[in-house]
Amino acid sequence: MLLTAGVAQSYDFPRPTGPVLLTVTGMPGEANPEGGVAFDAAMLAALPQHRIETSTPWTDGRNLFEGVLLADVIDFVGAGDARSFRAVALNDYEIVTPVSEAIENGALLAMRMDGKPLTRRDKGPIWIVYPRDDKPDIQDERHDARWVWQLTRIEIR
Amino acid sequence: MSLATKQWTLSGVTIGAVVACALLLGFALQRLVQTEAELASGSGESLIYALFQAHDEEQRLVLDAYDWNGGRRSAGDAERFRLQMDLAVSRLDVVSHGTLGRALADAGEDATLTSAHRNLMAFDETLQAALAQAGAIAPAALEGLRADVGKLKAATTRVFLAERENIGRQRDRYSSVLWQAIVAILLIFACGVFIVARLLASLRSAARAEEALRRDRDFSNLLLESSGDGVIAFDADGRCTHWNSVMGEMFPAPCGSDVVGRLISEAYLLPRGHVILNMMRDTLGGQSIHMPAHPTPDGGRYIEKFTYPVRSGSAIVGGVLIIRDVTDAHLARIQLVEHRDRLETTVKERTRDLEESLERETRLRELYKGFVSMVSHQFRTPLSIVDSSAQRMIRRGREMSEEEIRERAGKIRMAILRLTRLVSGTLNATKLDAGEIDFAPRRCDLGKLIVEACERQKETTPDRRFDIELDRLAGWVSCDPLLIDQGLANLISNAVKYSSPPDPIEIAADVDERWIHVKVSDRGVGIPDGERDKLFERFFRASNAVGIEGTGIGLHVVRAIAQMHGGDVNALPREGGGSTFVLRIPKEDALAA
Numbered sequence: 195m196l197l198t199a200g201v202a203q204s205y206d207f208p209r210p211t212g213p214v215l216l217t218v219t220g221m222p223g224e225a226n227p228e229g230g231v232a233f234d235a236a237m238l239a240a241l242p243q244h245r246i247e248t249s250t251p252w253t254d255g256r257n258l259f260e261g262v263l264l265a266d267v268i269d270f271v272g273a274g275d276a277r278s279f280r281a282v283a284l285n286d287y288e289i290v291t292p293v294s295e296a297i298e299n300g301a302l303l304a305m306r307m308d309g310k311p312l313t314r315r316d317k318g319p320i321w322i323v324y325p326r327d328d329k330p331d332i333q334d335e336r337h338d339a340r341w342v343w344q345l346t347r348i349e350i351r
Numbered sequence: 352m353s354l355a356t357k358q359w360t361l362s363g364v365t366i367g368a369v370v371a372c373a374l375l376l377g378f379a380l381q382r383l384v385q386t387e388a389e390l391a392s393g394s395g396e397s398l399i400y401a402l403f404q405a406h407d408e409e410q411r412l413v414l415d416a417y418d419w420n421g422g423r424r425s426a427g428d429a430e431r432f433r434l435q436m437d438l439a440v441s442r443l444d445v446v447s448h449g450t451l452g453r454a455l456a457d458a459g460e461d462a463t464l465t466s467a468h469r470n471l472m473a474f475d476e477t478l479q480a481a482l483a484q485a486g487a488i489a490p491a492a493l494e495g496l497r498a499d500v501g502k503l504k505a506a507t508t509r510v511f512l513a514e515r516e517n518i519g520r521q522r523d524r525y526s527s528v529l530w531q532a533i534v535a536i537l538l539i540f541a542c543g544v545f546i547v548a549r550l551l552a553s554l555r556s557a558a559r560a561e562e563a564l565r566r567d568r569d570f571s572n573l574l575l576e577s578s579g580d581g582v583i584a585f586d587a588d589g590r591c592t593h594w595n596s597v598m599g600e601m602f603p604a605p606c607g608s609d610v611v612g613r614l615i616s617e618a619y620l621l622p623r624g625h626v627i628l629n630m631m632r633d634t635l636g637g638q639s640i641h642m643p644a645h646p647t648p649d650g651g652r653y654i655e656k657f658t659y660p661v662r663s664g665s666a667i668v669g670g671v672l673i674i675r676d677v678t679d680a681h682l683a684r685i686q687l688v689e690h691r692d693r694l695e696t697t698v699k700e701r702t703r704d705l706e707e708s709l710e711r712e713t714r715l716r717e718l719y720k721g722f723v724s725m726v727s728h729q730f731r732t733p734l735s736i737v738d739s740s741a742q743r744m745i746r747r748g749r750e751m752s753e754e755e756i757r758e759r760a761g762k763i764r765m766a767i768l769r770l771t772r773l774v775s776g777t778l779n780a781t782k783l784d785a786g787e788i789d790f791a792p793r794r795c796d797l798g799k800l801i802v803e804a805c806e807r808q809k810e811t812t813p814d815r816r817f818d819i820e821l822d823r824l825a826g827w828v829s830c831d832p833l834l835i836d837q838g839l840a841n842l843i844s845n846a847v848k849y850s851s852p853p854d855p856i857e858i859a860a861d862v863d864e865r866w867i868h869v870k871v872s873d874r875g876v877g878i879p880d881g882e883r884d885k886l887f888e889r890f891f892r893a894s895n896a897v898g899i900e901g902t903g904i905g906l907h908v909v910r911a912i913a914q915m916h917g918g919d920v921n922a923l924p925r926e927g928g929g930s931t932f933v934l935r936i937p938k939e940d941a942l943a944a
Contacts, residue, residue, distance in 0.1 A: 252449040285408065285438050314437035316444050335397065344441065 210234035215319050216303070220350040221273045231271050235319075238305065241266050246302050248327040251338055252317070259304035259323045265297040268350070276350045281322060284314065284344040290351070291340050299332055300325050303345065317343030365549045372542040379535035382528045389521065395514035399507060401451050405442040406503035409471070412439045413496050416478075420487045429482050436478055443468050458513060460506045467503065470495035581674040583615065584661070589631055591615050592669060601654070601674060627672070634658040634670035644677045653681035714888075722890050730773060732900075733766030740766075773902055779837075780889060780904040783911045790831055790915045797828040797835070801858060801869065804839040812847050816855040824860035828867060830916055830936060838912040838920075841905040842871040842932050848899055850875030850929065866918065866935045874929035883922050909934065 212234035219230030241262040249256045268276060279296070282288045291301075304323045305312055312318025321343040324332055331337075415435045419428065446455060447464050455461055477492040571593075575582055581598030585591055594610045602619070604610050610618045621628055630640050642656040655677050661669040740759045744751060751759075782788050798821045805817045846856045854874035861868040876895045878886060885891045887910040890903040906920070909932075913920045918936035925931045 250449065252445055252451065254448055254452075284434060285404075314434065315440040317441060344438070 208237065210237060212236060216267075216345065216348065218267065218271045218273075218348045218350065221271050221276075233267075235305075238262055238303070241270060244302055246300070246304070246323055246325045248323070248325050250323070250326060250341070252341075253307075256327070257307050258309065259302060259321070260306040260309075261302050261304040261320070261323075263297075264301035264303055264322070267303060267348070268293060268297070271350070273350045278351045280349040280351060281340075281342040281345055282347040282349065283342050284346050287342065287344075289339055289342060293350075296322075296340070299329060301340075314344060320345040361549070365546065368542045368545045368549075372539050372546065375535045375539045375542070379532045379539070382531055382535075386525055386528045389524075395510075395517065398446075398451055398454050399511050399514065401442070401446045402455075402503060402507040402510060405439075405446050405467075406500060406507060408435065408439040408442045409467070409496060409503060410500050411435055412474075413493060413500060416488050416493055416496070419481070420490075424485050429485075432478070433482065436475060440471060440475070443471060455506075455510075458510060460510070463499075463502050463506050467499040470499050580676075582671065583610075583674075584669060584671045585615055585631060586669040587635060587667065589614055589616060589628075589635075591618060593671075598674065601652075601676060630656065630658050630672065631670060634660050634672070635667055637667055644681050652676055652678040654678075730770065733769045736766040737763050769900070776902050776904050776908075780908050780911075783908055784889070788834070790834070792829050792831050792916070794827040794829055795832045795835075797830065797867065797869070798824050798860065800832055800836050801839060801860070804836060804843055805858065807840065808843050808847060814852050815847050816853065817843075818855045818857045820857070820859040823862055824867070825862070828936070828938075831912075834912045834915065835936075838909045838934060839869070839871075841909050842920075842934065845905055845932070846871050846873040846875065848901065849873065849896070854929075862938065865937060867938055869934045870931050871934075872925055872929060872931040874925070874927070877924060877928060877930050878922055883924075886922050887920065906932075 210232045214232040214234055215238065216233045217230050218233070221230070238261075243260060244263050245261075246259045247256060248259070268274060268279075273293075276293045278290050278292045280288055280290045302323050302325075304321045305319060307316075307321075312321055322341055322345055324337075324341065326333055412435050415432045419432055443464065446452060447468065452461075452464075455464060474492055474496055477488055480486075481488045572595075575593060575595040576597075578595065579597065581601045582593065582595045583591060583598050584593035591610045591613055594608075596608070599608055599610075604618050605620055606613070606618055615621070615631070616625075616628055619627075630642070633640060637660055638658075639660065640656070640658045644653045644655050646653055653676075655675045657673040657675070659671050659673075660667045661671060740763050744756065744759055747755075779788075801821065802819065805819060809815070809817070843856065843858070850856070850873040857870075857872040859870045859872075861870065879894055882891075882893050886893065887906045888903075889907045891907075892901060892903040906922075909920050913934055913936065916936040918934070920932060920934045923931045923933065
């Protein structure tokens with residue numbers, strides 16, 4: 195486990211060895227704001243794994259999602275004080291979400307759906323999902339816009 | 352239309368307005384809720400946006416293919432091309448699944464998507480081969496994609512138009528619902544105005560009724576309070592419903608004036624079986640009770656109690672207890688009785704006084720008669736002796752010898768002596784009766800007094816014998832010697848006068864605890880029965896004393912003297928004939944005490 199507590203510094207983070215799936219930028223006190231922290235599949239797999247079972251407006255039936263909590267990623271990069279983040283997709287779709295709301299609603303960076311890895315052709319490799327069935331508050335079109343698929347970058351603000 | 356019918360009609364109309372209000376409100380709510388539900392469902396823009404994305408990514412893919420064929424075939428270009436391919440596939444995937452997929456299927460566009468997907472997959476194979484060999488893509492392979500781009504655009508247009516139509520229809524529906532709701536609200540408003548007007552009217556009449564009730568209550572309270580009697584009313588449970596301050600003053604409750612609404616037994620802490628509780632029970636049983644005037648437990652006042660049951664129809668719903676303070680009337684009555692008693696006593700006293708006066712008068716008259724009779728007999732005899740002697744002396748003149756003159760003069764002197772004795776005796780008795788004789792007791796020798804009295808009597812009547820027995824008399828006696836001597840002389844001369852020789856006169860003295868008795872007894876004429884009590888009255892002379900000289904004063908004087916000493920004198924018949932007179936005076940020590 196490479197979880198570290200306390201002040202996170204960019205040079206403390208391990209270098210990704212595989213293809214970069216997600217880049218997190220804009221952490222406070224970061225030496226090189228442009229660089230950020232890059233995650234490959236192994237780094238993400240090293241974080242605590244969680245699962246959500248819910249239906250979505252874009253899939254049929256109930257689906258089982260597996261991945262890491264957004265909260266864990268934010269803690270990992272030491273951005274616990276962040277107010278909001280901008281999620282950017284491969285096709286340049288972007289939306290700003292308050293960090294507190296996303297964490298409170300249990301945002302999950304899903305990498306597997308129904309036991310199969312998500313690919314770029316079906317909303318992968320990373321899809322921000324929420325436990326929609328359990329929370330009537332977020333069963334709303336405006337909130338649905340925060341379900342960013344093909345996530346590639348998170349800009350902490 | 353009668354008032355009651357009008358009231359009923361008004362009430363009916365009001366209830367109708369309320370029901371109409373509720374129905375209209377329900378209707379408006381139902382329409383609004385229904386519309387809200389329709390508002391929530393609707394995915395028109397999402398669908399158009401997703402179709403636009405699919406169209407856009409596919410068009411970019413076509414552009415990337417032309418770039419590739421135009422010679423941009425670096426590794427980065429290949430990677431970008433691959434990414435674009437994935438994006439295009441994923442966008443078609445988005446519009447083929449979930450709610451968007453179902454909406455497009457409903458709109459009849461699923462065939463377009465199916466063929467677009469098939470063409471894209473076919474192109475993918477061509478692309479993978481071209482990427483692997485870094486070779487050009489045959490233009491024919493792009494035809495399908497280009498056609499699909501156009502078809503997706505056309506589908507987008509159709510969905511957009513259908514959506515606009517749908518929104519228009521929806522707007523019409525909303526408008527209609529809103530108008531229904533507006534009309535319903537206007538009607539509700541009208542009903543509301545009517546109901547509020549009715550409410551205000553009801554409130555006003557309720558206020559008027561309350562005012563009337565309050566006036567009635569105030570009037571009842573005024574009646575209650577203006578009564579001088581204590582009034583307390585109770586219900587069937589014995590709970591106080593009315594109470595006036597007079598009752599509070601007569602019988603202050605331990606809880607003060609806070610009696611109304613409480614059980615009377617608790618408010619006054621009455622024990623079980625208390626007379627008031629029994630009266631209340633009997634009153635609730637239908638009796639009207641009157642308890643006549645009686646003193647209160649503290650004894651300070653007299654009260655009367657009345658109770659009356661209170662009926663509602665045939666049922667008894669409570670009772671009234673009235674307590675009247677009759678102290679003044681009762682005291683007045685008692686005073687009246689006392690007055691009457693006093694008056695009767697006074698009348699009796701007056702009657703007795705009058706009777707006594709009458710008796711005294713009668714006695715005086717008797718006395719007067721006695722005096723006149725005594726004077727006519729006792730004074731006339733010596734006067735006639737004097738008169739006859741004087742006549743004889745006048746008739747005989749010088750013929751009378753000196754001896755005869757002396758004899759006649761002696762007779763005259765004897766008669767005068769007798770008259771003098773009579774007058775002085777009478778005067779003495781009068782002085783005694785008037786209290787003009789001084790009573791001067793001192794220590795003296797009673798025996799000597801008795802002997803001297805006998806000696807004096809012997810000088811007058813030498814032929815009489817006296818038996819004197821004074822052995823039991825010892826020591827000094829306290830008495831007035833002059834008065835006692837007079838009394839003894841009277842008793843002794845009486846004994847001589849009413850008896851004859853040779854019977855002796857017996858004189859004896861006796862002493863007991865308190866008294867000294869001196870008994871003078873004779874064997875004379877005695878005392879007739881029935882005259883013994885009168886014997887000591889002034890001027891009384893016994894019926895068997897006729898022909899014997901006397902004034903009827905001697906015994907009266909003896910009694911007066913005895914009474915002055917605190918004693919008395921009594922006459923007793925003597926066994927064997929004659930009488931005994933007993934003079935009784937207290938012993939010296941008894942007198943001193």
